[in-house]
Amino acid sequence: MAALEEEFTLSSVVLSAGPEGLLGVEQSDKTDQFLVTDSGRTVILYKVSDQKPLGSWSVKQGQIITCPAVCNFQTREYIVVHDNKVLRIWNNEDVNLDKVFKATLSAEVYRILSVQGTEPLVLFKEGAVRGLEALLADPQQKIETVISDEEVIKWTKFFIVFRHPVLIFITEKHGNYFAYVQMFNSRILTKYTLLLGQDENSVIESFTASVDRKFISLMSLSSDGCIYETLIPIRPTDPEKNQTLVRSLLLKAVVSGNTRNGVALTALDQDHIAVLGSPQAASKECLSVWNIKFQTLQTSKELPQGTSGQLWYYGENLFMLHGKSLTVIPYKCEVSSLAGALGKLKHGQDPGTHVMPRFVNWETPQGCGLGFQNSEQSRRILRRRKIEVSLQPEVPPSKQLLSTIMEDSEKHIEVEVRKFLALKQTPDFHTVIGDTVTGLLERCKAEPSFYPRNCLVQLIQTHVLSYSLCPDLMEIALIKKDVQLLQLCLQQFPDIPESVTCACLKIFLSIGDDSLQETDVSMESVFDYSNSVHDEKMEEQTEILQNGFSPEEDKCSNCDQELNKKPQDETKESTSCPVVPKRAALLNAILHSAYSETFLLPHLKDIPAQHITLFLKYLYFLYLKCSENATMTLPGINPPTLNQIMDWICLLLDANFTVVVMMPEAKRLLINLYKLVKSQISVYSELNKIEVSFRELQKLNQEKNNRGLYSIEVLELF
């Protein structure tokens, strides 16, 4: 549940904020410290938890800062631009901005953008972008003009998407808005035109954006008080063409249209946004947090002294100018839990808790283990310092493994994993396996070519993994169509969600026979049916000869006639397996998996009709095989049980009945199925009668035990 905590002001010193408020609030290299640039001459470094400034730097009288100071995370230096063209770079030790590094550029800078993990970018007012290093190598280099005349940059943001920096900036020209997306690995600049829809005359007041896997979700707050969302693809389909983007309404009438001081919004996380503005025309300004998924207002806070219409969000803090002072409102969005909803007592957690590892090892007491490790480490450090060896220090094999995963080749990783697994199981075995898989999967995601299949198979076979520990594993396997891995997961994981089971089923049904041949799936659950086909045929024929049993005597004689046309086909169809053994093995894995009907049914509806028919045919075949012997079981080591087969037939028919009924090729199958079920029902009704007689017998037996008030019995003691 999203919640705003108690606000606090950063300093009692009144900032020299102009009518437009502050120039900016930016992160510094330490999580708790932020650079605040006012609209005059000063940059102040604040430590939020202490609520006090750590340092303050000003440019000379007459100069004016035009671009908020940012931190270069790679060098831990601060960068600021004054008088549009003069770049200053300094660090914490510097006192006077006049004496620090200075570079005069040839064009006016709009903003310097810096995020963790990459070099800062400089965005010029004409739309050109340069990396800081390249720019400093030749400060006077020529800066090209990207955007047209009278086009003004309104807003910009810098992301890292799949380790690649992506820059987006929005420009405005005569009430039209354009979005530029610059990819830095490919140097592609894509221009989009934002279509405003019906509200042509509305003005966009504020922007924010968040990044999904494939899209930049650009949210804009319009002057009509509504929030719109525009999805901008990260990888453009056709970069040359000028593309248009349509925005869709996300939230209606969040703030009143005509506010005095302007409004602002910022995305907090995937589902939450913060909006600054007054909800109604007359009322005071508010900071409100909305859940865009459910379109609900989560919380709001009144700001009676008015704001500058600016809002920044870093870490877990919202920054804004409230009245004359910079105010910080911590924002928390805790995962709501049932325990929380039921009012379970929250245990006071001491603030200095260290971060717990993601995988908890239940076999070793947590506290002791940590303590031991720490002392070990410190001792090691001491020793290292003493000896001053440049050799790699001795690290536990698990750590070594993790570092290997991050860097080495697939082959090497495989060897390392095998080495680790061959070791005696250490007490932290579970945690290491969990960390290893997460590490591998993270790398898989980042590097599409990286897919350490054999390692993953080995790790799954340790029996310590489950779906919830590494949901990405099956996702990646699904993308790669790795049926062997999927089968293994289905066999090993106890907690696969129905949607994933269904996705596996889709792949198992759709994958081509030729590609199946190459795979190495476990054939344990499949019995070689082919050799029994012959006997089966014989048996059936003799049966018909002996007692003259003909199912044609049923009421649906007209259906039977149709069937009789191809009696040869029918026997063939029912006695030979409709799928190749490898696919049968995969489908058996599905049959064995656990599921909940309610959650499975909707996903089953998505499977194409011909695949449904194929699966039904296979199930029908299994059912026939089952009913061949008295125990109603299939041969083999771990075959599907009759109940599993029946349940899946019911599920498939339930989910796709209308579709299957309409398909001509499924008709025969359905009729066969119907006839079989009917004959089975008649058998069972006979069994039912027998059961009743037996029950009577048991009742008689019970009556014998229940004696009256008096009896004489024989007792023998041994």
Next chain:
Amino acid sequence: MGEFKVHRVRFFNYVPSGIRCVAYNNQSNRLAVSRTDGTVEVYNLSANYFQEKFFPGHESRATEALCWAEGQRLFSAGLNGEIMEYDLQALNIKYAVDVFGGPIWSMAVSPSGSQLLVGCEDGSVKLFQITPDKIQFERNFDRQKSRILSLSWHPSGTHIAAGSIDYISVFDVKSGSAIHKMIVDRQHMGVSKRKCIVWGVAFLSDGTVISVDSAGKVQFWDSATGTLVKSHLIANADVQSIAVAEQEDSFVVGTAEGTVFHFQLVPVTSNSSEKQWVRTKPFQHHTHDVRTVAHSPTALISGGTDTHLVIRPLMEKVEVKNYDAALRKITFPHRRLISCSKKRQLLLFQFAHHLELWRLGSTVATGKNGDTLPLSKNADHLLHLKTKGPENIICSCISPCGSWIAYSTVSRFFLYRLNYEHDNISLKRVSKMPPFLRCALQILFSEDSTKLFVASNQGALHIVQLSGGSFKHLHAFQPQSGTVEAMCLLAVSSDGNWLAASGTSAGVHVYNVKQLKLHCTVPAYNFPVTAMAIAPNTNNLVIAHSDQQVFEYSIPDKQYTDWSRTVQKQGFHHLWLQRDTPITHISFHPKRPMHILLHDAYMFCIIDKSLPLPNDKTLLYNPFPPTNESDVVRRRTAHAFKISKIYKPLLFMDLLDERTLVAVERPLDDIIAQLPPPIKKKKFGT
């Protein structure tokens, strides 16, 4: 081992009466239980929950309150308007004092144990001073409008809380005036009931008064301000009883739905000093109203209309997880209600106010183990003998020859002579009982039916010679000087020479009947005797104690037999010691001197002294016959205890002749069928 024809008797239509009050005594770890027919029983919780003493009931005496005072003194008060004190040594009522306030509904003893407070029908609360040999009326408190149904003292003894109809009063003990009147809400599940009866109150030392009422509420009141602090609605029916632990950190309430709820004082959050009462555990061990509850330091005790006494140990208070940590449900009395005439195959059943005489049937058929044989003659109900007067029967006995029946109430002793002429039976009462034969605690006939042994409540044992239709008092063994302890168990040897008598706590005395003198006293043992018998020929006295130990004592040698010493050296099988009902009857096989037959409520056992004793590793109870095991295996696994658990609950089992046993069972379902219907509860799906 032996094949028997067993007369399996289920027509003993015995229904125990419901439990009305329980009172726990922390000093002696004893529990007093009163039943709706006025019977009061004392259980020794230290001696394996054995029912040590009992006081017979009385029709006009419905006990409504029971309490221990001044340590070991037991008082009761009832609807006849009297306070009674029980003599726990002589097992009779010491005195009864009329309080002149109409029926008494409640009684509470002061924390010091020296004062007794009773609440009466007329709304008066009366204070009595307990003097060493009596009680003395001291004064009345302010009279209330309606009957006082519950009373509780503040632990300091300065205030009391009294529950009445629709309100609770708080009295100042010094002045005797009511300082607060707290009105209880009549609303019951949104419906206004006619009256709200405060069934129980408890005064805690912090001034909190806890009340339970007929609207199903448990309420907490502040006695200083007279305000309601908290209310728990816990039942759809009446909450009828409450008991608080001595430490005041937990209490227990019982409802008319048969549920017992445990409330505990627990911290609001972990490591916070602020505590609140929380309903922690519900227990459903009863089917009917839980009329009374008690809270011992380690267990919750409850009893009610369904006649079970339930002792539920609190697992967090039990230090050792031994057999005491198990739930106990006591339903049947730990004494014998049935006697049997072996010669005529008669059974005499003792009820509260009448006796029944039955003749067993017969069969000519034979069969193998487990067979039910066809009856050639069914069992006959020969006699239904009603007592005169309101008093319950204490004990009864039929002579082995079947021609004498004797029974006793508190004030009279009755002896009847039976004459059998073909199928007719005639009964003649022997009149003119001597004055010393007034109240018998135990009656026994000698094997040849010529002598009658009577244990009187004065501690004396009388020997009476029976001949023809008359009797002659032979001798009285007077108790040893200084003791007045009543004897409640008797055993006589088959040759009639030895008489063994056991009291409630002291050892077993053996008298020589020929020489009319005390022969010896069996060494004292910590646990009370539950059954004893003298073996024929050898005259070995076999004694069963409540801790499930069995001793064999040779009367002629005045010492324990070798077998008994061996048993004690090796110890009994742990499963034997873990049985939770006492052995109530011991008998012997006339032709097999090595066999001892004994039974408790759930098993019947023949101990073959010639076989090795089982150790803890061997299987004690093996219900399956040896099928195709080789003789070697059988011999190796055979041990002295031959147990049968076919008959249960077993109230009586005896050997009629060499090949015939009689077993009297009383199935619990038959008892439940005779109880009033319980409160109907809606169950899902019905």
